Amino acid sequence: MIKDNKIRGYIFLLILILNILLMASTNNNSTPFIDRIYYFIGIPSWSGNGNGLHYTGFLSLFIIIICGIGIKINWQKVYPKISRYIIFFIMGVMILTFTAFNKGEKLYKYFQGDLNSIYCYKDDIELSYEKKDGDDKIYIECIIPVKNYSNEDLEFGISIENFSEVKEDKLVTTNLSGKEIIGLDPKEMKLLKLKAVGTTFEKDSSGSGWYSSFNFTIYNNNEKVEFLLDN
Incomplete structure (x- = not known):
């Protein structure tokens, strides 16, 4: 049972990290990846031609909340301190993920050469x-x-x-x-x-x-x- 909870917690963590990465954007294009996916399949990511509600922003926030609840429930006995301070854990994961992505993009630029x-x-x-x-x-x-x-x-x-x-x-x-x-x-x-x-x-x-x-x-x-x- 504890092993199953541990695995489910890691699945929620993986979904959380993937969701955070989809909220990111590249240095050459400030549009988040998730907005580009919506555009590709023909779904608007904003209401009111970009001046209203950001649909993908609400979706990402909803996924973060669901993943946080899932991690908290499944890791109560596996990692009790993480479960107790789940909000700080999620904030830390978001900061580390965005930082790693930014560092990785600069490293990518280093190997490109010429104007790239x-x-x-x-x-x-x-x-x-x-x-x-x-x-x-x-x-x-x-x-x-x-x-x-x-x-x-x-x-x-x-x-x-x-x-x-x-x-x-x-x-x-x-x-x-x-x-x-x-x-x-x-x-x-x-x-x-x-x-x-x-x-x-x-x-x-x-x-x-x-x-x-x-x-x-x-x-x-x-x-x-x-x-x-x-x-």
């Missing part, structure tokens, strides 16, 4: 815009921190294509492109900076803000690598 070895620090990206009253121009500045994980010297250009922002039903759109070739030494971290001037249909208004959902591409003569940000 460039790692983007997505949480530290800044894309800000400012518009002055009476001017139909919008001034945009973007800062992207990246690191070259390879042992190669890399040179590349960068562009942010079809950046758009809807403010009060007035569409703002522009393309940002770096004019100079950027160089990265082996293991070097650098802040990539882009500036551009876009246009807006709303002339008699002013404002400023920041934006975190956009795509950018780095490129050289050999390849193009796209980063999809959806925060």
Whole structure:
């Protein structure tokens, strides 16, 4: 009986870890794996075209709760301390899983070579815009921190294509492109900076803000690598 409970507890733990991994995303694409699966089979992962309820988020939370209950019940006699402090155990599993995934992705970048070895620090990206009253121009500045994980010297250009922002039903759109070739030494971290001037249909208004959902591409003569940000 105790052996069966131990096995069932490990099954719930395995499901929990798999669920956590499906909540993760890659450095080149911020969309979680589970959302990509939903998209592949034609099921929306959000209500209201991305502005409502996150269905996959609720599903993942439900699975975490069920796995927590399953581990607690089956490991009461096998691992009583884990069962007693199940919430802290689950938090620890989540932190360790995400940390291991992040470390593994950086290691993966190390072995890729060329532009695929460039790692983007997505949480530290800044894309800000400012518009002055009476001017139909919008001034945009973007800062992207990246690191070259390879042992190669890399040179590349960068562009942010079809950046758009809807403010009060007035569409703002522009393309940002770096004019100079950027160089990265082996293991070097650098802040990539882009500036551009876009246009807006709303002339008699002013404002400023920041934006975190956009795509950018780095490129050289050999390849193009796209980063999809959806925060």
